Amino acid sequence: MNDHLPEDLDDRLRAYLATRALQPGDRLPAERTLAQRLGVSRPTLRHALRRLADDGVIEIRQRSGAYLTGLDLADLLAVRMRLEPFAAALAAEAATDRHRRLLRDALRDAAAHIDEVDAFARADIAVHDIVADVCGNRVLADVLASLRRAAGYSRRATSGDPALRRRTLTQLTGLVGAIIDGNPAAAEQAMAVHLGDVGAALPGTPPQRRPESPSRARHRAVQ
Template sequence: MPFQKIQPQKIASAVDQQIEELILQGILRPGDRLPSERDLAERLGVSRPSLREAISDLQNKGLLESRAGSGIFVTEVLGSAFSSALVTLFAGHDRAVFDYVSFRRDMEGLAAERATQCGSDTDLQVIDAIFRKMETAHAEGDDVREARLDAEFHLSIMEASHNVVMLHMMRSMFDLLQQGVFYNRQAMFHQETTADLMLEQHRAINNALQARDPKAARDACESHMEYVSSCLQAQKQRDENETIARLRLASETNSS
């Protein structure tokens, strides 16, 4: 008969699995610092030698890293799904910008739909709380904070979809956005009319999620990303027009 004796699980392995699960679910994020050894051992109810063994195993797996004089951190490399060569390639070509927006449109529409079905009430409360902060930042004209909250809002929807592959992929995409690889999110919020419309679009997304309406949530997300695409296309056209206008001005100046 294909039965084997049950082996008791080592305490270090249980600690290892719990930390892995927190990283997988996006609760522990790239760059997050773990509590001190004493504090973490007390929280987990394990001995410090068992904790050290678990931490060592996670470091060998590349999930945690030790920084001299600072502590133990979730490795930053987990925040990037793209090689540096590919990032450079993205940054040098306009097509990547519009493909990025198109990809987000599809993925975020799906995530919003899933969030209405799979998200807990607490998930939806988190999304709503972030949106309320966006409203405050908008009213105060704080473009930097509003842009940051915009990213948090979209990532919170990914988290509420409870698909860990989607979550980690999109977190990598947002990391590139914050680095300015694709476009300047803050600049979009700096334009008053655009910022007003974007806030209303986020309101529509939030309302659909709170109502647990999958179709409305997906439609609202897709419409928002289509608007972002149209804004970027319009800006690209303005930049091209300005380049031509400067050439004409230079020509007129030289001919006189």
């Protein structure tokens, strides 16, 4: 078998789980089956499964197997809706020429892979990672990194929608443009719109559970 780097295997394993339409509490396929499907050895697969368990995506039970957790994706995205627009605003203030180049490169990568679910998801993640890195607040960046790892499963599930991928590309274009232009308000709004659209597309999430944008929450608070 041709073993891949753990980071690559993580992405491929998450994508495979997303395409299986598993529900929280469902048991993953047997270890031997997963290893064969992904073309890796069982020790390498176990390493990737442990990483998913660390991220809260699955639960490994002794002598029973691995199970998809009951992670509440709407709650997870609600937290991101509070933090990532703020990070985007900070990034618009702190971005250097190097950061702007990295954002343009990630955006071009997303556009080049608009018809490829996994590659587009990776480019989408790259944009968010760069924004977090640029914001200049290490505590915030570390929290966002943890949230994005936990959201990896849902990201690949929503990236399977071609219409959503096209909208996401348009939204990321606006976000990157606002950061490059040094416009914090526009960057904050662009990130909020993007995450709100993702929230509306979460499978099985009723409208009342969908996360609220920071600007809408502030407007409601002063009414």
